[in-house]
Amino acid sequence: MLLSTALLSCMHGLVRYVSHTLHPFEIAFFRNLFGLAVVLPLVWRAGAAGFVTKRPGLQVLRGVIGMGAMLGWFYGLSVVPIAGATALSFTAAIFASLGAALFLGERMRLRRWSAVIIGFLGALIVLRPGMETISIGALAILFSSMCWGSNIVIVKRLSQTDNTVSIVVWMSMMLTVFSIFPALFVWQWPTMPELGWLLLLGTLGTGGHLAMVTALKLVDATQIMPLDFSRLIWTSVLGYLVFAEIPDIWTWVGGTVIFASAAFITYREAKLKRPGLAVPRQ
Numbered sequence: 001m002l003l004s005t006a007l008l009s010c011m012h013g014l015v016r017y018v019s020h021t022l023h024p025f026e027i028a029f030f031r032n033l034f035g036l037a038v039v040l041p042l043v044w045r046a047g048a049a050g051f052v053t054k055r056p057g058l059q060v061l062r063g064v065i066g067m068g069a070m071l072g073w074f075y076g077l078s079v080v081p082i083a084g085a086t087a088l089s090f091t092a093a094i095f096a097s098l099g100a101a102l103f104l105g106e107r108m109r110l111r112r113w114s115a116v117i118i119g120f121l122g123a124l125i126v127l128r129p130g131m132e133t134i135s136i137g138a139l140a141i142l143f144s145s146m147c148w149g150s151n152i153v154i155v156k157r158l159s160q161t162d163n164t165v166s167i168v169v170w171m172s173m174m175l176t177v178f179s180i181f182p183a184l185f186v187w188q189w190p191t192m193p194e195l196g197w198l199l200l201l202g203t204l205g206t207g208g209h210l211a212m213v214t215a216l217k218l219v220d221a222t223q224i225m226p227l228d229f230s231r232l233i234w235t236s237v238l239g240y241l242v243f244a245e246i247p248d249i250w251t252w253v254g255g256t257v258i259f260a261s262a263a264f265i266t267y268r269e270a271k272l273k274r275p276g277l278a279v280p281r282q
Helices: 002-016 023-049 056-081 083-090 092-103 110-127 136-159 164-185 190-216 221-243 249-271
Strands: none
Touching: 002 056, 002 083, 002 190, 002 221, 023 056, 023 164, 023 190, 056 083, 056 110, 056 136, 056 164, 083 110, 083 136, 083 221, 092 110, 092 136, 092 249, 110 164, 110 249, 221 249
């Protein structure tokens, strides 16, 4: 899990770096394109089973929502300090908990409602409305988290009928296809060095996902969830060394509050033996 968080944090740092010369929407397309290339061996091994789905409409909907999540996340990373973006991204599990209650009929008792409310209070600590101007980038990060939370709910439903490989392959294909269109509006041909960074970016992202899936297979989600907090540490170090960004105390306090709430929700999910709320990373 630590390897996963390190790889994904490096990918996020690369998004920030490459966004100085390429638009985030174009970066998202290449991340999906190169990521799909890494996933192709899974398709080869799975054969036709890698494409079979009993709910194609739900798969497409997940792809559309996932595209919104990725575009919001990549745009946010291009303008928001990377540690602050990471802190706000922890709200995805909280949005997923709300979505499961609204659309899957899962019951939310007092302790879970309390965790949700406290988590959103943590987001307010990071944003500090009234003391700081809430940027469009920060709102894009929250929009992205809401979309990823919605995707978690959809995956819960898909997992009842489709296999894991099918879910992963469909998502990779949908994101690659859908991300072409916004990229075309801001397209500029990347240079060879930029293509190298984009290839590395896609490889890091897919490698991070595979490491996370492996961790979830080996260990219960409640045991590895605390390690996800290391993303805030990795991105803080990257932000300082590469972009001269120093996260303020409110980012750490708010991020800790959000993460603690998300971790509690994950613990409650595991205790009730529901499918976990492990959050897919962009």
